[in-house]
Amino acid sequence: MLIFLLRRLVAGILLLFVISTITYVLLYFSSDGIAQNILGEFATPEQIALKQAELGLDQPLPVRYVEWLGGAITGDFGRSWFNSEPVVTALFNRLPVTLTIVLGALVIAAVLAALLGVAAAIKRGWIDRAVQLLSLAGDALPSFVVAIVLVTSLAIQAKIFPATGFVPFSDNPALWLMSIALPITALVFQLVAQAAQQFRSAIIDVRRRDFVRTLRSRGLPEREVVFKHVLRSAAPAALTILSLQFVGLLGGSVIIEQIFALPGVGPLAVLSTTQGDIPVVMGVVVYTVIMVILVNLVVDLVNGWLNPKVRVS
């Protein structure tokens, strides 16, 4: 177990290193106009030159990269070139919002997909068809389309939920729930689609197996057979799909945060990328990679706990 974790950790660090290097190099090649962006339209060439020296934009690529890497390893990602806010502070302030919706959507999608998959696999008939149709819809509709439909119907017309904004949990738990309900629903819709299908197929498959028949013949109630045994064997396939979709979820959350004006990492990522705020962009990239690595690791661990047969030792 420990060796498994260690191996994943090392692989994760390597991945982080490779991706950050590639990103940094790509950003380097498009960093020409950044000083101009920061100083605005009226900047004189002297001002621009001064700004470039100040930010180290006139240094060669290896020097700049090593400097950034040195800081990053110690946890210092520098400051935003546009407002001097430390990158780590900017990210930490916005992480709770993004993590709430993203992880919330992931967990709810997993649970919902399991339930829908079970219902479809066991009851079959119209429920099965309904779930398949729903999955098709979820697959076809991008999260922002769902978001806009939800906002128009539930926020603007029915006035049940707020159309934009985030209320921190510490301010008002009830309003917090209201402010994240629509964004999470929009994200869940697409996630559930594929995962529900996976659960359904895997459950149908597992139920046919001999050990399930044995359990039934021992007199175990059907509910226990399904939820305690079958689901455990069927889960890995579906949860793996979910973890693979997590990357897409992070991307979708950027758009969702824009539409709902949530102060998450999304708007920060968009703004810093379009402005060319390299320290912030690198911070966002590193955070994204870490998130993906962590989620994949957790899903693997959960799979291993659910079903010892898939454990990698």
Place this chain on the structure above:
Amino acid sequence: MKLRSRAAFAAMLTTGALVLTGCGASGGAATGDNTAGPTGGTLSIGSLVDVTSFDPAASHVGHYMQYYQPVYDTLIMREPNGDLSPMLATDWEYDETETELTLNLRDDVTFTDGEKFDAEAVKANIDHFKVANGPQASTAASIEAVRVVDEDTAVIELSQPDPAILLYMAASAGFMASPAALDTEGIIGTPVGSGPYILDTDSTIAGATYTYAKNPDYWNPDLQKFDEIVIKPMQDVTARVNALVSGQVNAALLDAKTAPQGTGAGLNEITNPVDWQGLFLFDRGGVQAKPLGDVRVRQAINYAIDRQSLLDSLLLGNGEITSQVTGTSSAGYVKKLDERYDFDPKKAKSLLAAAGYPDGFDLTLPVNSADTIINAAIVQQLADVGINATQVVIPSTDYRNEIFTGKYSIGYYGIFQGDPWVAVNHHIGPNAAFNPLKYTDEKSAALIEKIQAGDDDAAKEFTEYITEEAWFAPFYRVNQLYFFDKTVTVENQLQQAVPSIYNYAPTK
């Protein structure tokens, strides 16, 4: 461990239902609650931008002004119609050389940290503004120094006459912060000014909500029309229109596509033509693209563009077609020039033939990767008169920087229509940031000198000259579309993308 997901799910649903029924009435309660009346209540504004630093030297104009105006006063105030009136400066006067501007200052103003506002404070602020190298730093370019004469008299010494200085003292360069706070890091997150409101840091979440509470010690209660101002940054227009229509904000800027939703919801609209959009003919000297050096060719380009159909299809009619780059609010505006070049491809072709290009010519056109429709329209309309434009696609994030490097002879852009001297320095004069090939000739240089001296007739003559010489091929003046609900009245601010904070009042 048993997976009790079904029970857990049921529990979740029940809790959810209870929560929903409990808060059904207060759903959407995180909104601005506006009590109508002559003063008071909360004003909620949705903003296109987010403030990055409350250091006044970091302030931008346009949309950003709304973040700074509640907490910082300016030396001079610009009225909604563009007139200048006293604010921290009670009156001002030039000497005969127009290089020394004497400001008489109020003596009864204190910053929120207890520091007194005086001439030393003015000096400290302007000195800081110049060295901080912020986005508006160039507006102080002609300021050499600030001389403190006595407590309430300061003299701004200019290196040359600058007719726009008074306007700049009503904008970013004129914001006055407490000198004690100026060089501290704290000012980035916490403004210390003398303005009508104070930033309520407890109710402020950076990036989401900025809450400004009434300043009880403010020297001009007439400007305090609300008890509280809340500004929410919403970069996405979908978020803004949803927030407006659902009542979460009282006012916000929309665009041509979302405007119908605002009108449909019964909101009020005011329009403000702040920018013009069209083609910059950088290479009017014909250095890189020889044909552009001939005025007939440049005029042909003007005749080749079907401005009205572009306005109707791209901006849904929200604007005014024009042939001049000078805005209606400028002293250099000449009404009849709006229609100088109508849509006449035949005339364009005959002009090209007269200039020696009966079969047209080739031209390199840089295009913004995000503007696919207008690029196609421009290429098509130029091709219709024989000008073969080869597109060079530039990523939208680099576009503005790229086209003004001097590599290109022509480029499409939208730009601010300022007062004559502002416009000269902005995109018309030989040293303007947006005139990369630095074209100049004798006649324009002579007129520019007169404009610098404040000669309005020269400004009109200049507009006539550059329109006749077709230095540009403007398409239209674009309307900013500002929407607000029935609980507030709002007035446009001249030459500003969104209204100044002072222009909002509760509906009587």
